[in-house]
Amino acid sequence: MRTNDGEVRPSLTAELTGAELQRWYWTLAELAAFARTLGVPAGGGKDALTARLASALDGRPAARPARPAPRKAGRQLAAPVDGRTVIPPGQRCSQVLREFFTREIGPAFHFDAAMRDYVAQGAGRTLAEAVAHWHATRDAAAQPREIGEQFEFNRFLRDWHARHPGRPRADALAAWRAHRSRPRSRPSILAAVNSEDAADHVLTHRQGRTGVITLNRPRALNALTHPMVLRMEEALRAWADDPLVEQVLVRGAGERGLCAGGDIRAIHDDAKAGTSASAAFWRDEYRLNALIARYPKPYVALMDGITMGGGVGISAHGSVRVVTERSRVAMPETGIGFVPDVGGTWLLSRAPGLLGTHLALTGSAVGAADALLCGLADHHVPAERLPDLAAALAEAPAREAVARFATEPAPGVLAGRRHWIDRCHAADTVEETVDRLLAEGDPVAKEAAETILAKSPTALKATLAAMRRTAALSSLEEALAQEYRVSCNALRSPDLVEGIRAQVVDKDRAPRWNPAALADVSDADVARFFDPPAGGAGLFPADQR
Numbered sequence: 001m002r003t004n005d006g007e008v009r010p011s012l013t014a015e016l017t018g019a020e021l022q023r024w025y026w027t028l029a030e031l032a033a034f035a036r037t038l039g040v041p042a043g044g045g046k047d048a049l050t051a052r053l054a055s056a057l058d059g060r061p062a063a064r065p066a067r068p069a070p071r072k073a074g075r076q077l078a079a080p081v082d083g084r085t086v087i088p089p090g091q092r093c094s095q096v097l098r099e100f101f102t103r104e105i106g107p108a109f110h111f112d113a114a115m116r117d118y119v120a121q122g123a124g125r126t127l128a129e130a131v132a133h134w135h136a137t138r139d140a141a142a143q144p145r146e147i148g149e150q151f152e153f154n155r156f157l158r159d160w161h162a163r164h165p166g167r168p169r170a171d172a173l174a175a176w177r178a179h180r181s182r183p184r185s186r187p188s189i190l191a192a193v194n195s196e197d198a199a200d201h202v203l204t205h206r207q208g209r210t211g212v213i214t215l216n217r218p219r220a221l222n223a224l225t226h227p228m229v230l231r232m233e234e235a236l237r238a239w240a241d242d243p244l245v246e247q248v249l250v251r252g253a254g255e256r257g258l259c260a261g262g263d264i265r266a267i268h269d270d271a272k273a274g275t276s277a278s279a280a281f282w283r284d285e286y287r288l289n290a291l292i293a294r295y296p297k298p299y300v301a302l303m304d305g306i307t308m309g310g311g312v313g314i315s316a317h318g319s320v321r322v323v324t325e326r327s328r329v330a331m332p333e334t335g336i337g338f339v340p341d342v343g344g345t346w347l348l349s350r351a352p353g354l355l356g357t358h359l360a361l362t363g364s365a366v367g368a369a370d371a372l373l374c375g376l377a378d379h380h381v382p383a384e385r386l387p388d389l390a391a392a393l394a395e396a397p398a399r400e401a402v403a404r405f406a407t408e409p410a411p412g413v414l415a416g417r418r419h420w421i422d423r424c425h426a427a428d429t430v431e432e433t434v435d436r437l438l439a440e441g442d443p444v445a446k447e448a449a450e451t452i453l454a455k456s457p458t459a460l461k462a463t464l465a466a467m468r469r470t471a472a473l474s475s476l477e478e479a480l481a482q483e484y485r486v487s488c489n490a491l492r493s494p495d496l497v498e499g500i501r502a503q504v505v506d507k508d509r510a511p512r513w514n515p516a517a518l519a520d521v522s523d524a525d526v527a528r529f530f531d532p533p534a535g536g537a538g539l540f541p542a543d544q545r
Contacts, residue, residue, distance in 0.1 A: 208394025
């Protein structure tokens with residue numbers, strides 16, 4: 001075949017054998033995208049598209065293709081052939097589909113990804129040249145064997161190349177090997193969504209020098225699921241080694257907040273069923289928190305609006321933490337019969353005086369100024385300037401960009417109350433703390449006492465013990481390991497199920513705690529929260545018990 005510039009290129013049908021073409025497949029959407037690449041009109045229905053594509057495949061040089069649409073399982077379309085022939089003009093897609101399922105699925109995934117990447121990197125190359133490249137490199141390629149892994153491999157490479165345009169395939173394969181070599185838990189029923197949905201619930205892209213992560217569940221206040229945690233970790237690990245990404249920005253979709261925490265309804269169902277999905281979720285979530293705290297590049301978290309529980313875990317451990325006048329930051333776990341986690345005991349135990357203990361027991365939310373005072377945030381930026389800040393981060397280093405928009409927040413309330421907060425929370429027990437608050441003669445202190453008395457008595461005593469133990473620890477990882485033990489043991493407490501029922505499931509706001517009084521919670525009851533989890537598995541390798 002002779003091209004317009006006179007160069008002679010081999011015919012595709014003369015270079016590809018039937019066995020090779022058997023491995024080449026597309027989804028319906030990718031077939032249409034590939035037809036556009038070859039300049040083939042996609043109109044006229046499936047039969048017309050198949051006929052036009054078959055004719056165009058005979059040696060046309062390949063141009064840079066548009067990025068194909070994501071695959072949907074069960075809708076693959078192949079180009080099966082017999083011998084050295086191509087798709088006969090007019091062959092019906094239904095026949096092609098039936099024939100496809102008689103052939104190997106696994107090699108198709110890897111072959112298709114290799115072809116698409118090679119053609120995208122060299123406009124004007126023929127498909128026959130791409131196949132020759134495939135033969136030269138496939139022995140060194142990572143080819144998963146299980147069909148389930150084929151989907152994961154294909155999706156991983158697709159997302160990796162979207163985040164790293166122009167990077168060679170060898171880098172993608174190295175990232176894949178590193179990804180697969182990590183020991184990790186599989187998402188379970190706790191996820192509430194599958195991994196395909198997670199791709200929509202955690203959006204990642206690169207904007208200039210910044211890798212951007214957007215939590216995209218605004219109707220659920222961007223509550224975290226297990227696949228979302230894994231997807232965040234995957235993006236952060238990939239960007240850590242990417243020279244094109246100098247810093248990371250984490251934000252939430254919608255106007256209501258960054259993240260309201262984990263999916264506690266799923267935790268409720270898991271605790272009732274007595275299964276281990278929650279433990280698997282927490283293990284990966286807490287490891288993500290540790291990764292964020294030790295991240296080698298600036299990690300900018302926009303803590304706008306509601307930032308609670310798990311939302312604190314993915315933001316307050318970052319290196320550049322931004323709050324706004326709309327921020328409401330809290331660790332409200334005692335209200336559902338749980339104990340502050342995601343490194344919350346570490347953060348709160350480092351707050352000035354005993355402000356952190358006060359926030360841990362009451363579960364109270366704080367605004368921008370008090371978040372800054374307690375060390376939960378670094379900068380205040382007006383909410384209306386956040387789009388400008390995000391745009392500036394594409395071009396400027398994180399701290400320089402944030403300083404450009406930072407302002408002083410409105411005054412907070414905790415500094416003026418610290419005298420009685422420190423005095424009351426210095427008590428040895430929760431009961432004595434409540435008595436001191438009631439004796440202060442301050443309406444706000446009395447309100448704090450009433451707030452504490454409405455929480456789970458068991459969770460309150462376990463929280464106070466956790467806070468005091470964490471104050472003596474030397475690292476976030478130690479605190480997370482302790483929290484993991486406490487969280488796993490909390491699954492066996494009736495108050496966790498009851499608290500979530502009252503607050504989230506039935507929403508009657510009338511939990512029936514068991515036991516119902518602080519005096520009925522024994523020291524042995526509290527000590528059980530710190531026992532190693534079932535099976536003895538710890539959070540980190542050094543924490544195996």
